[in-house]
Amino acid sequence: MTPERTPQERIQGELTAALKARDAARTSTLRLLLTALKNQRIADGAEVDEAGFLKIVRKSVKQRHEAAELYDQGGRGELAAKERAEAEMLQAYLPPAVDEAEIRRAVEAFVAAEGLSGKQAMGAVMKEMVARFAGQADGAAISRIAREVLS
Numbered sequence: 001m002t003p004e005r006t007p008q009e010r011i012q013g014e015l016t017a018a019l020k021a022r023d024a025a026r027t028s029t030l031r032l033l034l035t036a037l038k039n040q041r042i043a044d045g046a047e048v049d050e051a052g053f054l055k056i057v058r059k060s061v062k063q064r065h066e067a068a069e070l071y072d073q074g075g076r077g078e079l080a081a082k083e084r085a086e087a088e089m090l091q092a093y094l095p096p097a098v099d100e101a102e103i104r105r106a107v108e109a110f111v112a113a114e115g116l117s118g119k120q121a122m123g124a125v126m127k128e129m130v131a132r133f134a135g136q137a138d139g140a141a142i143s144r145i146a147r148e149v150l151s
Contacts, residue, residue: 006048007048008034008041008047008048012034014030018030025086032086033093040056053093057090058135060087067080068080071083094136095135096136097137100141103129104149107145107149118150121150125146126139
């Protein structure tokens with residue numbers, strides 16, 4: 001039985017494969033991700049765990065989407081397309097997203113079970129739902145649904 005590989009080891013292995021395949025776009029994207037992992041490891045003083053890895057990937061995907069929007073606004077479609085392609089590559093490392101109907105059902109069930117109502121309950125709902133759907137749902141979507149359910 002082989003020990004579980006760290007996220008950094010997995011990305012390093014995939015980077016090696018991309019280099020051998022001469023896949024320039026994937027190589028570039030994986031190098032940036034590996035750098036982010038190494039920086040986080042240095043900041044934490046320990047290896048990045050799976051939850052930390054997912055957080056880094058989500059942040060990287062978000063950065064790519066924001067950059068693509070800015071490039072679109074600046075009339076640089078080719079750079080926007082590159083950023084979107086990188087975001088799509090990184091998205092493969094995230095667990096599949098849950099649909100809004102499932103989030104709504106979970107929020108409604110939690111609100112009913114806890115007897116919550118009104119805007120003052122927003123913090124409790126967000127804390128529970130963000131923990132439950134970590135990496136699978138956008139915080140903005142959870143917030144919007146929670147506001148709708150609580151109002």
